[in-house]
Amino acid sequence: MLLELKRIHLPPGQRVLLQDVTWQELETIIEELGEHRAARIAYDKGILEIMAPLSEHEDDKEIISDLIKALLEELDIEFRCLGSTTFKNELMAHGIEPDQCFYIKNEALIRGKKRLDLTVDPPPDLALEIDITSRTHPNIYQALKVPELWRFEKGILKINLLQDGNYVESQSSLNFPHLPLIAVIPQYLENSKTAGRNATLKAFRSWVKQHLS
Template sequence: MLLEFKRIHVPPGQRVLLQNVTWTELEAILEELGEHRAARIAYDRGMLEIMAPLPEHEDDKEIISDLVKALLEELDIEFRCLGSTTFKNQFMNQGIEPDQCFYIKNEALIRGKKRLDLTIDPPPDLALEIDITSRTHPHIYQALQVPELWRFENGKLQINVLVDGNYIESQSSLNLPSLPLIDVIHQYLEKSKTAGRNATIKSFRNWVREQL
C-alpha cells in the first residue's frame, strides 16, 4: 500500500478516499506522508480522506489564525497554537487534522509536550476549519470532544460549541469573552485583502483594546 500511496497526487481542492483502512495502516500512511505536507487527513472508522486545500483556503486560515492569536495576546491569555496537528484516538477509531487549533483553557496541561495522545491528553479547546472545499467533519471533532469548532464557509464564520456531546451553533465563543466575533472576524478578514496583513492586525488589536 505504501509504495502505491507515494505515487498518489492530490490536486488542490480535490480529495482521495480510501476504504477499509486499518488503524495500523493509518499510522503507516501518516508516517509515510510526514508532518511537513499540504494535504490534510480525516479518518472515521476505516474511511480515510486525504484532501489538498486550495490557496485561498490557506490565505483565510492564516489571517483568521492571526486574528485569534492577536485577540488572545491582547487579553493576556496563555495559549498554544498547534496548526494542523494530527489528533487521533485509537479507542474511538477516529482522527482529524484541523486547519488550525488552539489550546487555551487546557494549555497548561499540554505545555512543553511534543506528542499528544487523546486517550490521555485533552483535545484542543478550539479547532478551526476553512470549509471552501467542504472537507470538514464535525462528527469527528464531536467524537473527539473538541469543545469548540469554528467553520468558515462562504465568507461567514459559524461557531459551534459542544453541549451534552453534540454541537450547537452559538453566537459567542466558549473560550473567548462575549465579543461579536462572528461579524468582526469576517470584517477584518475582508479588510486584510485591501489594507494588508500588518495594518489589519494592528487595527484589530486597537479594536480589542477599545472593547476592554
C-alpha cells in the same frame, strides 16, 4: 497501499477516499506521508480522506489564525497553537488534522509536550476549519470532544459548541464569550485583502482594546 499513495497526485482542492483502512494502516500512512506536507487527513472508523487545500484556503486560515492569536495576546491569555497537528484516538477510531487549533484553557496541561495522545491528553480547546472545499468533519471533532469548532465558509463564520456530545451553533464563543466575533472576524479578514496583514492586525488589536475598555 503505501506505494499507491506515493503515486497519487492531488491537485489543490481535490480529495481521495480510502475505505477499510485499519488503525495500524493509518499510523503507517501518517508516518509515510510525513509532517511537512500540504495534504491533510481525516479518519472516521475505517474511512480515510486525504485532501489538498487550495491556496485561498491557506490565506484565510493564516489571517483568521493571526486574528485569534492577537486576540489571545491582547487578553493576556496563555495559549499554544498547534496548527494542523494530527489528533487521533484509537479507542474512538477517529483522527483529524484541523486547519488550525488552539489550546487555551488546557494549555498548561500540555505545555512542553512534543507528542499528544488524546486517550490521556485533553483535545484542543478551539479548532478552526476553512470550508472552501467542504472538508470539515464535525462528527470527528465531536468524537474527539473538541469543545469549540469554528467553521468559515463563503465569508460566514459559524461557531459550534459541544453540548451533550453534539455541536450546537452559537452566536458567541466559549473562549471569548463577550466579543461579537461572528461579525468582526469576517470583517477584518476581508479588510486584510485590501489593507494588508499588518495594518489589519493593528486595527484589530485597537478594536479589541476599545471593546475591553
